[in-house]
């Protein structure tokens with residue numbers, strides 16, 4: 001079930017010097033929803049993710065989180081609201097056990113700085129459970145796991161710390177289709193179980209179609225369309241729609257150029 005609004009992006013603009021990366025982006029993410037942000041190289045996807053996660057500030061426009069306007073000075077401000085971002089390489093450290101990977105850089109320690117392994121193990125199991133993975137022994141090193149399970153550990157880490165909104169910048173870019181669909185399955189479980197929101201960035205139509213409840217297509221810094229997945233019949237249908245819209249946009253641009 002898709003629920004109330006979590007994030008609203010309102011007319012966001014961002015330039016790098018003379019390069020205009022975002023031109024008035026509007027977007028909504030609701031609880032319990034995976035939103036795919038689909039677009040080619042240079043479309044502005046990473047810039048938008050960096051703004052929502054507090055790494056960059058917009059030149060113009062606003063972010064509304066849970067109904068309130070927010071201004072992030074750094075990623076810490078976004079994290080404090082339960083917004084986490086994960087990048088392309090869902091990196092795990094092979095030589096460390098599963099539970100230590102899940103708590104990487106978030107280690108739980110006592111006052112003297114000693115690791116609280118029992119707590120981390122217990123919580124690591126819960127983190128895996130939440131995405132539908134039962135791993136009786138979280139003490140095993142990640143190197144002994146299959147490729148799919150290694151990805152599961154990385155996704156469990158991201159989803160455990162993202163309490164409300166998880167931003168995934170091309171998490172399936174380096175995976176084959178079977179692995180990508182597995183990771184997508186974990187992400188969907190997390191969203192439905194926790195009633196959280198996900199923005200799933202990709203340039204792959206098949207991955208977007210499999211992952212999303214809704215799809216935004218961004219091109220040259222503009223959102224060219226938004227569709228619910230149930231309005232589309234297949235990834236091919238999505239591709240055809242994109243081709244048509246890009247063609248129309250190019251025609252308009254040529255017309256405007258000739259007029260000028």
Ligand SMILES: Nc1ncnc2c1ncn2[C@@H]1O[C@H](COP(=O)(O)OP(=O)(O)OP(=O)(O)O)[C@@H](O)[C@H]1O
Nearest residue numbers: 016019020021039040041042043044045046047048
């Ligand atoms: N630090 C920067 N300095 C100058 N221009 C930048 C910078 N970062 C991005 N750009 C430009 O802004 C535009 C949008 O880039 P962005 O990385 O957001 O796109 P993207 O859709 O994430 O592409 P990709 O899939 O290749 O990462 C591009 O024209 C890019 O060249």
